[in-house]
Amino acid sequence: PLESLVLANQKGGVGKTTTAIHLAHGLALTGARVALFDLDPQGNATVAMQGMIQDDVEGQEILVSLGKDFWLLPSPGARAVLEHKVTVDVNKLQGLVDSLKDSLDWLVVDCPPRMDEWGWAGLQLCDQVIVPVQAEFFAMHGLSQMLASLDLARSQFAGKAKLRGVLPTMVDLTEPVSIEVLEDLRRNLGDQVLNSMILRDSHLVEAASHGKTGFQHCPWSEGALCYAELIKEIIDG
Amino acid sequence: PLESLVLANQKGGVGKTTTAIHLAHGLALTGARVALFDLDPQGNATVAMQGMIQDDVEGQEILVSLGKDFWLLPSPGARAVLEHKVTVDVNKLQGLVDSLKDSLDWLVVDCPPRMDEWGWAGLQLCDQVIVPVQAEFFAMHGLSQMLASLDLARSQFAGKAKLRGVLPTMVDLTEPVSIEVLEDLRRNLGDQVLNSMILRDSHLVEAASHGKTGFQHCPWSEGALCYAELIKEIIDG
Numbered sequence A, B: 001p002l003e004s005l006v007l008a009n010q011k012g013g014v015g016k017t018t019t020a021i022h023l024a025h026g027l028a029l030t031g032a033r034v035a036l037f038d039l040d041p042q043g044n045a046t047v048a049m050q051g052m053i054q055d056d057v058e059g060q061e062i063l064v065s066l067g068k069d070f071w072l073l074p075s076p077g078a079r080a081v082l083e084h085k086v087t088v089d090v091n092k093l094q095g096l097v098d099s100l101k102d103s104l105d106w107l108v109v110d111c112p113p114r115m116d117e118w119g120w121a122g123l124q125l126c127d128q129v130i131v132p133v134q135a136e137f138f139a140m141h142g143l144s145q146m147l148a149s150l151d152l153a154r155s156q157f158a159g160k161a162k163l164r165g166v167l168p169t170m171v172d173l174t175e176p177v178s179i180e181v182l183e184d185l186r187r188n189l190g191d192q193v194l195n196s197m198i199l200r201d202s203h204l205v206e207a208a209s210h211g212k213t214g215f216q217h218c219p220w221s222e223g224a225l226c227y228a229e230l231i232k233e234i235i236d237g
């Protein structure tokens, strides 16, 4: 059956998009049939995958091909100029997901840094949520608000928005604050924190500037290896 | 006369809050009378200044004291649990600014990473805007949308939202992508890019975890010195 996962955190710049593209590509590399939905009107996931779009392959519905059994729903913002001109149609998105149910194993969704109509659309579409948390000070502060939003979403949309885990990102093990945040997270949230963590690695930034994932651009890098660990943890359930 | 400056960029995690607190504190250290408004319901600026709040000093109106002639309007979110319970009342905020006009030299405003009612309130209240841009790939992509929003704001609110400049943040001069982004910014935007830039410096993260600015926690650090340069550039006009 189709499993679906959304990256959500209203705190900005914590690695939602970077995690979404690596989760989607990593799952596809294991042979699974995967779609990546970019629900952020800013369209960073669409930009970050530019170097992997297969122009010569016929798309399915409004999806474009990123490789064998690997599809992208480009951002609504990629077509409109100003963000506030685009609105989300959750029923249409749900209809698209239903039509793909038998030809996909995984759906991965990226969202903007806010719990507005786009943020909520992501929670409604997916049964699991990963909350990336940057291993820096501000990140802890917004987390309780984010987890409260998830509780609200679960009460409104049955079977959706189950917390798969909190993912520490941009971790720098030479920085005391990073270590403190990791300890804080594990002390406060226990096993809600995933075993995997993503180290800060500028190769991931470089990969993005080439429109590719770390798996494609620098598979030997620490960042790519961290995401490979995450894929293994997610598949092992 | 009162000068007002808002930090805006709908891209998340680019250093809006970090720049707002250093701009406000830095201007106060030059002897100017300064207020910092935290218009982000997440309240990161309010959290980042926790270590500087003067409990024993009588507040002015709903402002709390951060030091001599240095005030904070705490985030609306600091009081409410879930973000979507708070709404912004721009007329009340404008009324507060008008009542402070004769006792302040500078107003600095922090906003969330979105052009919603809070983002627009910041643009309406301030005559100048600084757009922090992280020296990494995604940052360039959302910039044209942000600059288009500023054009729209200027046409709607006479005398407001003039672009003071784009500020490169988290610059790492050992990283090729950082250098590329700086060159891209200067080539595309010319003198709309400020002369100052903020280097990536983990001391700024550490300072935040102590509820202080770099000026208070580590005035000798590269991050604090970069912000001192910025203050000088802003004051010199």
Ligand SMILES: Nc1ncnc2c1ncn2[C@@H]1O[C@H](COP(=O)(O)OP(=O)(O)OP(=O)(O)O)[C@@H](O)[C@H]1O
Binding pocket: A011, A012, A013, A014, A015, A016, A017, A018, A019, A040, A044, A111, A112, A113, A169, A170, A171, A198, A199, A200, A201, A202, A204, A205, A208, A223, B010, B011, B012, B013, B113, B134, B136, B137, B138, B139
């Ligand atoms: N592990 C990492 N190491 C170094 N840089 C990283 C890492 N993960 C992400 N980045 C970089 O940090 C920046 C923010 O990451 P990203 O855009 O994925 O965050 P986001 O949460 O999606 O942001 P937004 O809130 O705007 O949607 C990007 O420039 C990205 O390339």
Ligand SMILES: Nc1ncnc2c1ncn2[C@@H]1O[C@H](COP(=O)(O)OP(=O)(O)OP(=O)(O)O)[C@@H](O)[C@H]1O
Binding pocket: A010, A011, A012, A013, A113, A134, A136, A137, A138, A139, B011, B012, B013, B014, B015, B016, B017, B018, B019, B040, B044, B111, B112, B113, B169, B170, B171, B198, B199, B200, B201, B202, B204, B205, B208, B223
């Ligand atoms: N120059 C810098 N060097 C290193 N770290 C920095 C720098 N500036 C900011 N940071 C850190 O990067 C993270 C993001 O910065 P900040 O919260 O100021 O961004 P923001 O744009 O306000 O985010 P949001 O979009 O969520 O409001 C914070 O953890 C902050 O401590």
Ligand SMILES: [Mg+2]
Binding pocket: A016, A017, A018, A040, A044, A110, A111, A112
């Ligand atoms: Mg993103």
Ligand SMILES: [Mg+2]
Binding pocket: B016, B017, B018, B040, B044, B110, B111, B112
């Ligand atoms: Mg902020």
